[in-house]
Structure formats: structure tokens, C-alpha cells
Amino acid sequence: MKRIYIFIIIMIIGASFVACDKNEYINASKKSSVFSDIQQEKRGDNSEENTTEDSQPMTEQAKESSIKTNHDVKSQESSDVNQEESVFLFKTNNLHPIVIAYEPDGESISSAFVLGGSMDGKWFNITDFSVALNGNTMNIDEYTNYQYSCETAEPQNVEIDLLKKGDTFRFYSDIEYVSEQKVEQSLFYISELSGDAILEAVFEPFSPANTKNNSYLIGVNGEWNALPRPLKQLEKNKYSIDIDNDGEEEILNIVETPNNDEEGFINLRDIKLLLEKDGEEILVETSFLDGEYTENFFIYALDLNGDEILEILTFTTGNNVSIQAKQINGNVVNSVLSFYMGD
Ligand SMILES: [Ca+2]
Numbered sequence: 001m002k003r004i005y006i007f008i009i010i011m012i013i014g015a016s017f018v019a020c021d022k023n024e025y026i027n028a029s030k031k032s033s034v035f036s037d038i039q040q041e042k043r044g045d046n047s048e049e050n051t052t053e054d055s056q057p058m059t060e061q062a063k064e065s066s067i068k069t070n071h072d073v074k075s076q077e078s079s080d081v082n083q084e085e086s087v088f089l090f091k092t093n094n095l096h097p098i099v100i101a102y103e104p105d106g107e108s109i110s111s112a113f114v115l116g117g118s119m120d121g122k123w124f125n126i127t128d129f130s131v132a133l134n135g136n137t138m139n140i141d142e143y144t145n146y147q148y149s150c151e152t153a154e155p156q157n158v159e160i161d162l163l164k165k166g167d168t169f170r171f172y173s174d175i176e177y178v179s180e181q182k183v184e185q186s187l188f189y190i191s192e193l194s195g196d197a198i199l200e201a202v203f204e205p206f207s208p209a210n211t212k213n214n215s216y217l218i219g220v221n222g223e224w225n226a227l228p229r230p231l232k233q234l235e236k237n238k239y240s241i242d243i244d245n246d247g248e249e250e251i252l253n254i255v256e257t258p259n260n261d262e263e264g265f266i267n268l269r270d271i272k273l274l275l276e277k278d279g280e281e282i283l284v285e286t287s288f289l290d291g292e293y294t295e296n297f298f299i300y301a302l303d304l305n306g307d308e309i310l311e312i313l314t315f316t317t318g319n320n321v322s323i324q325a326k327q328i329n330g331n332v333v334n335s336v337l338s339f340y341m342g343d
């Protein structure tokens, strides 16, 4: 009897080692390409030029360009398989995932971070899903324990409903349609720095033409036109745009206030994003720039869920990256999705 117990214990220990060993560890070079590129950018170039460009979402020339390119967003379902420039069937996931890619200086893009998804008016974050790894299904807490027990923070190729292999994304810059890409892998891990769950979509590397370097691309898995809409600049940090598609423009105001409360930072600023709508001033978001971990604040306005009402994506970027999706419902602002990478 004793032998049987010992045998069973050995089998259990053996199986748990196999559970870790069987996992395909992903090449570390694939991990967090966005984050490492941001760090490179920070190390390499802190010029004011980048800051200025990022905080000016729209120029007159850009507006013209966006009108032109708006019409270029076309269904590619009528694919010609003989064409070398491959066009594939658009595969829609009913959770309509949204991804964010960082376009580094002169390099191609091979992955993008998942912001979340939506279905029938509901929004979903990564933490709403379970992941399956080698046939084992785990919720986020179980995955965190698994990662801890296997002593690895490397991204794992998982199955997750929010991002399936073959899901297709249309990528947009802040002003134009860029390209269509198909998911090759869904990589998942828990950030060692922040403890956040991170889901990364891997694509065949692609190089967007005509977009400025060090900018962000939004990828949307949906048939609607998610091209970011032009923000009409009224004056510095003040823009007009029709958020709720009722024919009347709302005003977006980015208010920067110097903050002298903390020592050790040269250029500390509090940021408030305000929306003027129906004669009311509504607070959309507060942020904070320290010139070191967070350097830039900028916004995109686009339809993330296909209901023809624009959401506002706010970016606070630098060494750390924080992205928030805000839905405007009447005169109420709802935070619907968020992404954070940093420490
Ligand atoms: Ca309006």
C-alpha cells in the first residue's frame, strides 16, 4: 500500500514538472516590443519635436489626407488569390477586439497589445476571460499562480476567446487607414512590473507607409469604419468634433496646469481633458505628466464598437504607457477600457 502512495506522489510531482516543461517558451526578443521600443525612443531622442508632434493630432494637410484615405477603407472580401500582395477574408470575432501597436522608428510592426473588445453594447477587458494553455483552462488568478510556479514571465501562446488565430484587424494611424493584418498567435503574460494581465497579438511583420515614426496605430476587428475622425484645431489644445453624431460639434479642451508639488521633476504638469457638450463642461480624464515616465498626452476620437458614436482614446506616454477608452453617453463619461504598461 505504501508503495502505491509513493508511486502516486511521484506521478503527481512528475506531472507538474511536465506542465511547465511542455510550454513553448516564446523567444524573449518577441516580448514587449512596444515597451522596449518606447524605452529606446526615450534613451535615443528626447527632443521637443516629438512632444510637439504628438500633442498636435491634426493639421490642415492631415485633414485633407484623412478625407482622401477615408474612401480607401474598402472591403477586401473580394480577394484575388493570385495577387502576390495577399488579401485575405476578413475574419470577424464577435467580441470585436481592439489592439494598439506602436510604430517604432524605421522598424516593422510584428505585434500589438489588446485593449479589450465589445459586443452588443457591452465592453470587455482581458481580465473578463480565461486562457487555455496546453489544454488547461485558467482564469487570470490561476494563470498568475501558474506563472509564479513556473518561474517564467515569458509570453505564452494561449487560446483566448477575445483574440483568436486568424482574427483580422484593420489598422489606422491617427489620420488614415494603414493596412489589414491577420493574427498569427495570441501571447499572454502577467507584467512583472505592474502585475497587469497583458495580451499581445502577433502578426506577420508589416511596415506601414506614410505614417510618422513613433506613433500609435489602432487595430479594430470590425466591419465598420473605425478611422479616427479629424479633430479640428480651434486653438492650442482646443479642438472641435461631433462626438455623438448629431450634427453639432462638441469642444475638447486639454488643460495643462504646472504642478510644483513634487521635487525632482523639471516639467511637472497636471492634465485635464474637458468636453463641452450641450452647454455643459464635462471632465473626461485627468492625467499627469512628469517629463520622465510620462511625457506626452494626446487623444484619438474614433468609433471602437460600431455604434456610430465616437469614443475618446487618451494616451499618456513616455517610459510608461497608459491608454484609456472613454465612452460618452449623453453627458456622462464612462471609462470602458484601459491598458497600462510600465512600473
Ligand atoms: Ca454632437
Ligand SMILES: [Ca+2]
Binding pocket: 302, 303, 304, 305, 306, 307, 308, 309, 310, 311
Ligand atoms: Ca462607439
